[in-house]
Structure formats: structure tokens, C-alpha cells
Amino acid sequence: MGHVYLGIDLGGTKILTALVDDQGRVLDRVRIATPAGGPDAVVAAIVDSVRAVTGRAGLAPAAVGGLGVAAPGPMDPATGVVFEPPNLPGWRDVPLAEVLASRLGRSVFVENDANAAALGERWAGAGMGVDDLVYITVSTGIGGGLILGGRLYHGVSGTAGEIGHMVIEPGGPRCNCGRVGCLEALASGPSIARDARAAVQSGAPTTLSQLPGEALTAEAVARAAWDGDPVAREIYARAAAALGVGVTNLVNLLNPAMVIIGGGVARAGELIFAPVRRIVREEAFERPGSAVQIVPAALGDDVGVVGAAAVVRERLSAEP
Numbered sequence: 001m002g003h004v005y006l007g008i009d010l011g012g013t014k015i016l017t018a019l020v021d022d023q024g025r026v027l028d029r030v031r032i033a034t035p036a037g038g039p040d041a042v043v044a045a046i047v048d049s050v051r052a053v054t055g056r057a058g059l060a061p062a063a064v065g066g067l068g069v070a071a072p073g074p075m076d077p078a079t080g081v082v083f084e085p086p087n088l089p090g091w092r093d094v095p096l097a098e099v100l101a102s103r104l105g106r107s108v109f110v111e112n113d114a115n116a117a118a119l120g121e122r123w124a125g126a127g128m129g130v131d132d133l134v135y136i137t138v139s140t141g142i143g144g145g146l147i148l149g150g151r152l153y154h155g156v157s158g159t160a161g162e163i164g165h166m167v168i169e170p171g172g173p174r175c176n177c178g179r180v181g182c183l184e185a186l187a188s189g190p191s192i193a194r195d196a197r198a199a200v201q202s203g204a205p206t207t208l209s210q211l212p213g214e215a216l217t218a219e220a221v222a223r224a225a226w227d228g229d230p231v232a233r234e235i236y237a238r239a240a241a242a243l244g245v246g247v248t249n250l251v252n253l254l255n256p257a258m259v260i261i262g263g264g265v266a267r268a269g270e271l272i273f274a275p276v277r278r279i280v281r282e283e284a285f286e287r288p289g290s291a292v293q294i295v296p297a298a299l300g301d302d303v304g305v306v307g308a309a310a311v312v313r314e315r316l317s318a319e320p
């Protein structure tokens with residue numbers, strides 16, 4: 001076996017641990033539910049999953065090229081300390097990199113999950129070889145990562161890429177962050193589901209009214225839209241319009257060669273991509289607008305683990 005890395009995608013509901021080769025290919029993976037017992041239980045589960053996946057390959061954890069963790073923020077990627085992620089209850093200022101390194105005997109690098117995804121897509125996905133790109137994940141929330149001049153851009157406080165919290169509609173719906181009119185409040189999966197519930201409650205003529213409330217998900221709305229339901233199509237059109245404005249802002253500001261859009265909502269395909277591309281074409285300045293490609297992410301559910309492995313490569317290459 002050639003040079004391999006361990007990539008860990010730590011989320012609120014699942015931990016995915018994978019061996020990733022030096023071409024960004026997933027060799028093996030272990031998926032477990034994220035335990036509810038706070039950071040100690042999560043660390044123990046990560047250690048067990050690492051030993052499981054390396055054991056199946058006949059490797060000791062210390063024999064791999066390095067271990068990366070894609071984790072929810074806020075965090076300090078320089079130190080690997082995870083502050084208070086909203087989807088990991090009981091976490092506060094957890095030195096995740098240090099704790100895992102002491103348990104596994106290997107260097108551990110921790111990165112914001114959206115930043116890791118951006119690195120993963122550049123290494124082995126839709127953005128291979130592209131030095132200036134924006135990665136946007138549109139799912140339960142909306143996040144992003146920026147690759148500028150071939151390097152991940154963190155900003156002075158390590159918080160760059162909070163794309164979901166640019167204000168698109170002043171006075172619009174309230175966002176989970178407490179502000180109003182954020183992109184996340186207009187185009188995320190929960191916002192699409194919220195608009196579907198509102199349409200059903202208003203008595204709009206839609207097949208969505210046949211679904212129980214808990215089944216009114218963004219995915220269900222996408223299926224109805226593809227089946228021709230006009231209300232569902234309008235809901236997606238509004239979400240895509242908001243996303244298109246956000247992407248236009250990014251194109252004008254950063255002049256990237258590529259914008260990659262991933263996450264569960266992006267699986268709606270051209271319901272999202274066609275309006276976003278049209279809005280950018282019509283509203284962005286001509287030179288940056290004509291230079292950018294807007295494409296779907298390529299790594300699917302493996303984006304977190306491949307991205308975490310890419311973090312290891314990035315950090316090790318920067319060491320003297």
C-alpha cells in the first residue's frame with residue numbers, strides 16, 4: 001500500500017473515518033453514529049473507528065501519513081481547539097487535535113468542515129488543479145471555503161468563508177445566527193421546508209399538502225418540483241434566486257475561476273444550478289462573470305473525509 005492518510009468527518013449525527021490514498025481515493029471507511037456523551041465519548045468513538053479502519057488494512061494508526069479531522073466550527077484551525085459547535089452539545093474549548101494526537105501517536109490536524117471540503121474538491125474533485133475557487137455547501141446550513149492563489153484562505157480570525165451569513169434580503173426571514181435576511185435563511189434545506197409548510201398552511205394548490213409535516217423536507221419539495229408541481233418549483237426558484245445573488249456577490253468580489261456547490265440541496269440539480277448560472281450571467285460584472293464556472297461538487301458523501309486528508313497534505317507541505 002502506498003502513502004495513505006486518515007480522514008475523519010465529524011458531524012452532529014455521524015462520524016465517518018476513512019483511509020485515503022495519495023490520489024484522494026477512499027480505500028476503506030467506517031461510519032458510526034456520533035455518541036451523545038460529550039467530547040470524551042466522541043474522542044473515544046473516533047479512536048475506535050481509526051483503529052477499526054487501520055486494523056482492517058493491517059496498519060497501526062501511527063503508520064499513516066497523518067490524520068485530519070473535518071469538524072464543525074467555530075474553531076481555531078491553527079491549534080485544533082474546537083470552541084462551541086452548535087451541533088455537538090457539551091463541547092467548549094476542546095483541544096481536539098492535542099487529545100487525539102496523544103491517544104493515537106500521530107500528528108492530527110483539525111479544520112472547519114467547509115474549508116476541508118474546499119481543499120478536498122480541489123485535490124480530488126470538481127476543482128482539481130484550480131487555484132482560485134469558492135466552495136459552497138447548501139444543506140442544513142450554508143457554509144463555504146475559499147481557495148485563493150492555491151491556498152486555503154482563513155482570514156485574520158480564522159472565520160473566512162461564512163457565506164451563509166451574507167445578508168441577501170434586509171428585513172427578510174430570521175436566521176439561526178440571530179440576524180435577518182441571511183442567505184442561509186433563504187436558501188438552506190430548512191428554509192425550503194419552512195416555505196413549503198407555509199404554502200401548505202396557506203391553502204396553496206400543491207401536491208405537498210398530501211405529505212405529513214415531518215415529510216416536508218427540501219428533498220420532498222425537489223421531487224415535487226421535478227414532477228411539475230408549480231408551488232414547489234416556485235419555492236426552489238426563490239431559494240435559487242437568493243443563492244444566485246450570493247454567488248454573484250462572490251464572483252464580483254473574488255473573481256474566482258470556479259464556484260463549486262455541494263450539499264443536500266445541490267442534489268436538486270438544475271432546479272438550483274440553472275437559475276444560479278443565469279443570475280450570475282445577467283448580474284455579475286462581465287469579466288469575472290464570463291470567467292467563472294459554476295459546477296456541482298464531485299465527492300458526494302466522501303467530501304469530508306477526502307477534505308480532511310487534504311488538510312493533512314496541506315499542513316505537512318507547509319511545515320519546514
